[in-house]
Amino acid sequence: MTPHDQSTHWVRSFLLVLFAGVSIIPLVYMVLVSLKENAYLIPNPLKVLQGGLSLDNYATVWLDSEFPHYFLNSLVVAVATTAATVWLASMTAYGLARFDFPGKRLIEGLILLELAVPAIVLLIPQFLLAKDLHLLDKRLGLVFFYVGVNFAFITFLMIGFFRGVPRALDDAMMVDGASAWRRYWQLMVPLTWPAHATAAIFAFLGSWDEYVWALTIINDPSKRTLPVGVALFSGQHQVDWGLTFAASVVALAPVIAVFIAFQRQFVRGVMTGALRQ
Amino acid sequence: MRRRGKSRWRTPAYAFVLPGLVVFTMVMVYPTVRALFISLHEWNIAPGAESPFVGLANYVKAVKDPVFWRSFQNGGIYMLVTVPLQIALGLVAALLLDAKLRGRTIFRTLIYIPVITSWVISSLLFRYLFGAGSGPINAFLVDVTGVISEPIAWLGSRWTALVAICALGVWKGVGWAMLIFLAALQAVPVELHEAAAVDGAGGWQRLRNVTLPSIRRTLTFVTVLSIIGGFNVFISVYLMTGGGPADQTQVPITYLYRQAFSFLDFGYGSAISFMLTVLVFGVATAQLWLSNRTESEGPA
Numbered sequence: 001m002t003p004h005d006q007s008t009h010w011v012r013s014f015l016l017v018l019f020a021g022v023s024i025i026p027l028v029y030m031v032l033v034s035l036k037e038n039a040y041l042i043p044n045p046l047k048v049l050q051g052g053l054s055l056d057n058y059a060t061v062w063l064d065s066e067f068p069h070y071f072l073n074s075l076v077v078a079v080a081t082t083a084a085t086v087w088l089a090s091m092t093a094y095g096l097a098r099f100d101f102p103g104k105r106l107i108e109g110l111i112l113l114e115l116a117v118p119a120i121v122l123l124i125p126q127f128l129l130a131k132d133l134h135l136l137d138k139r140l141g142l143v144f145f146y147v148g149v150n151f152a153f154i155t156f157l158m159i160g161f162f163r164g165v166p167r168a169l170d171d172a173m174m175v176d177g178a179s180a181w182r183r184y185w186q187l188m189v190p191l192t193w194p195a196h197a198t199a200a201i202f203a204f205l206g207s208w209d210e211y212v213w214a215l216t217i218i219n220d221p222s223k224r225t226l227p228v229g230v231a232l233f234s235g236q237h238q239v240d241w242g243l244t245f246a247a248s249v250v251a252l253a254p255v256i257a258v259f260i261a262f263q264r265q266f267v268r269g270v271m272t273g274a275l276r277q
Numbered sequence: 278m279r280r281r282g283k284s285r286w287r288t289p290a291y292a293f294v295l296p297g298l299v300v301f302t303m304v305m306v307y308p309t310v311r312a313l314f315i316s317l318h319e320w321n322i323a324p325g326a327e328s329p330f331v332g333l334a335n336y337v338k339a340v341k342d343p344v345f346w347r348s349f350q351n352g353g354i355y356m357l358v359t360v361p362l363q364i365a366l367g368l369v370a371a372l373l374l375d376a377k378l379r380g381r382t383i384f385r386t387l388i389y390i391p392v393i394t395s396w397v398i399s400s401l402l403f404r405y406l407f408g409a410g411s412g413p414i415n416a417f418l419v420d421v422t423g424v425i426s427e428p429i430a431w432l433g434s435r436w437t438a439l440v441a442i443c444a445l446g447v448w449k450g451v452g453w454a455m456l457i458f459l460a461a462l463q464a465v466p467v468e469l470h471e472a473a474a475v476d477g478a479g480g481w482q483r484l485r486n487v488t489l490p491s492i493r494r495t496l497t498f499v500t501v502l503s504i505i506g507g508f509n510v511f512i513s514v515y516l517m518t519g520g521g522p523a524d525q526t527q528v529p530i531t532y533l534y535r536q537a538f539s540f541l542d543f544g545y546g547s548a549i550s551f552m553l554t555v556l557v558f559g560v561a562t563a564q565l566w567l568s569n570r571t572e573s574e575g576p577a
Contacts, residue, residue, distance in 0.1 A: 012373050019370050020387040023452065027390065029413065030402050088297030095293030104290075107298065114305045118509050118557060120530050121550045124537050125308035125315060128322075148304020151297055180289035209395035211512055216538060227397040231516060234401050241405055248398045259393050263386065270453075271460040 027252075034058070034245035057246035067247055069222060070229035074208055074251075077139055077225060081146040081207040086199045089151055093158030094184050098170065114152045120212075127216055136217050142225065146207045154199045157269060161195035162188060198269040201262050205255060226251045316547035328544075335548035345549065348520075348527040349556075354439060355528060356507035359446035363503055364496070366447070367454025372484070374455070375462040385459070389452040396512035399449055404517045407431040407441040435525040438518050442526070445513050450506070454499050461495035462488065497568040501561045508557045529553045 035053035061067045095101075096108060126145060127136075135141030165188060173183050189196070211227040218224055224232075230251050233244040259266055316335055321328045339345045370388055374381055391399065406413050408431075415428035431437045465488060473483045489496075511530040514520060520527040520535065527535075529549060537546030 012376065012378065015369075016373050016378075016384045019366075019373070019451075020384050022448070023388045023391050026399075026402055026406060026448070027394065029406070030398075033405070088300065091293045092297035095290045099290035099293070101290040101294075107294065110306055111301075114301075114309070116505070116558070116561075117305075117309055118505065118550075118554055120509060120511065120533075121312050121554045122305065122308040123534075124543050124547050124550065125311040126304065127537075128311070128315070128543070129303070129308060131322075144300070145304050148300045151301045152305065155297065180293070184293070205393070209397070211395070211397050212534075227395060231397050231401070234404070234516075244401060245405075248401060252394060252398055255393055255395070256390065259390075260386065263382075267456065270456055 030245045031249055033241050034249050036242045057242045058250070060243060061246045061250060065247075066221060066224070067229060067250070070224050070226045071250070073139060073223060074226040077142045077146070078204050078207040080143045081150070082200050082203040084143065084147045085150045085154055085203040086196055088147065089154035089199065090158050090189070090196060091184070092151075093155045093162055094188060096155070097159050097162035098167075098180075098183075098188075111152045111155055115156060119149065123212065123216065126213075130217055137219050137223065138217075139223055141217050142207075142210075142214060145213055146210060149213075150203050150206045154203055157199055157202070158192075158195060161192050161198075165191055194265055194268075197262065198265040201258060201266055202269055204258065208255065312547050313551060315543055316551050318544050320543035320547070322541055322543060331544070335544045336552070338545060339548055339552065344524045344527055344532060347524065348529045348532040349553075351435075351439065351526060352508055352510065352528040352553075355443055355446060355510050356504060358439075358443045359450060360500065360503045360507050362443075362447045363450035363454050364499055366451045367499070368458050368496075370451060370455040371458035371462055372488075374459055385456070388455055391449045392452040392456075394449070396449075397516065399445060400513045400516035403441060403445040403448075403513070404432065407444075407517075409433060432518050433522060438526045442510070442513055442517060445517070446507070446510065450503065454503070457495060457499055458492065461492040465491040493568070497565065500568075501564050504560055504564065505557055508553060508560075 032053075034057055035055070037054055037056050096104060130136050130141050130145065133141075133144075135144060169187055169191075170183055173187055178186070209227060210225075211231070214225045214228050215231075218228065230244070230247045233240070233247050317330060317332060318328045319331045319334070374385055378384075394402075409415070410428055410430075412428075412431070414431065418424045419426065419428055429437055431441045469487050469491065470483060473487050478486065509530065510528050511534070514526060514528050514531045515534070518526040520531040524532075530553070533546040533549035533553070536542045536549065
């Protein structure tokens with residue numbers, strides 16, 4: 001390395017530390033506050049590290065609140081949403097990627113159009129539809145609409161992955177007389193399981209973090225999901241920030257775990273979504 | 278023979294495509310059409326009640342409503358602040374990461390973590406950080422650095438609240454832009470950089486003449502999506518200020534949400550959402566058109 005290279009290297013590293021620091025310090029701060037008892041008053045940041053840290057807020061959140069209920073609701077809704085979305089989107093994507101049929105162009109066009117329509121425009125008509133279908137205040141109402149909302153993006157993602165599989169493989173199976181079903185289940189799905197994993201991660205996170213729809217259609221406290229529950233911790237006039245952030249950390253932890261464990265699939269999904277435009 | 282072959286192809290296609298499409302049509306396509314319909318009515322949600330057709334009355338009401346205008350102004354300001362910052366910082370981060378470097382994956386992960394932190398959690402966090410009195414940001418500015426002498430009640434008035442809301446938008450958006458730019462940068466052929474280096478081009482020249490032109494399409498893509506995202510700002514405002522004090526920090530969606538779900542004025546809420554959509558599509562299309570034009574006129 002020349003001295004010049006070395007100094008660029010140091011500048012580069014310094015700036016990256018700065019970027020990473022600004023990104024992560026607020027969250028570290030959140031964790032620290034969650035370890036303080038009775039954090040009603042906003043503690044001076046310089047004092048956050050003084051005094052004892054304790055897990056009391058976590059105990060309160062788990063044992064003394066509706067939180068476990070919210071957690072379970074979110075889990076059930078997210079798992080159901082993920083399974084249904086990936087299955088439906090994968091089949092539709094297969095149909096669109098491998099067959100020609102009347103109306104195919106129209107379907108592809110609608111999927112692209114809905115990708116561009118801001119979700120919020122649909123909130124009011126979706127609410128009225130949920131009312132007509134008697135899905136208000138029901139977990140099924142969450143799942144059904146999450147599947148529909150996530151469908152376009154996941155299908156779009158899967159079409160891209162399926163088109164990457166050579167058609168010659170399908171043809172070879174067809175010569176052996178395999179039906180479309182068998183070609184899908186025994187060829188396409190096994191070959192593209194990482195793509196299915198990518199899709200599952202996006203569907204799961206899309207449901208796990210969803211706030212607006214859950215806020216709008218769920219009234220019954222026993223059916224609330226995590227994002228609504230976490231926001232409620234800060235709803236009182238006297239916010240107990242320690243408690244609020246303990247709940248936040250518990251809600252965020254699975255997301256970060258999934259992200260780090262499946263980082264490769266995740267990054268691939270973001271990039272495929274982006275670069276195919 | 279060919280006909281038979283074709284029809285054998287068709288039947289399973291519909292079996293694959295239809296189940297998902299039914300849900301999609303109900304949840305997405307039908308509401309898209311119905312949104313416009315609702316906006317032309319004085320929508321009455323009570324069972325059996327009439328919902329009279331009122332033409333453009335809801336739209337006229339919006340034009341005469343000062344809070345409607347302020348909400349669009351705030352949304353526009355949010356967009357004008359967060360989109361350029363997010364893109365510039367995301368691009369810088371991506372350029373920094375686009376090199377052989379120890380701990381590259383760790384840096385990328387850390388910078389991306391705000392993106393996967395939900396809007397609810399990050400909004401609560403920023404509400405806390407920008408708390409009045411001895412909130413962390415105030416403490417940093419007053420006690421640690423002494424930039425200001427008195428703490429600011431950030432969320433208590435329009436402009437300072439917008440600063441906090443924009444800060445959250447940028448914090449949460451940089452990682453996404455970075456990741457997409459990074460993918461685009463890695464697709465730039467190494468030979469281009471080498472050729473430019475052989476021609477004696479310095480770092481800045483290579484950035485201007487090789488790197489940026491190669492990722493132009495990505496730049497447009499990120500810009501358009503950030504603009505759409507910027508107009509969709511909602512949860513952060515809803516949880517940080519609730520649109521207050523006195524409707525000062527309303528953005529289009531907090532305002533339409535309030536009209537629809539607090540005042541049950543679904544017709545008016547739909548009219549606002551429709552105008553927002555038209556605006557988003559308009560700006561996005563203009564942006565695409567502009568970048569296509571400069572692409573075809575500019576140097577290759």
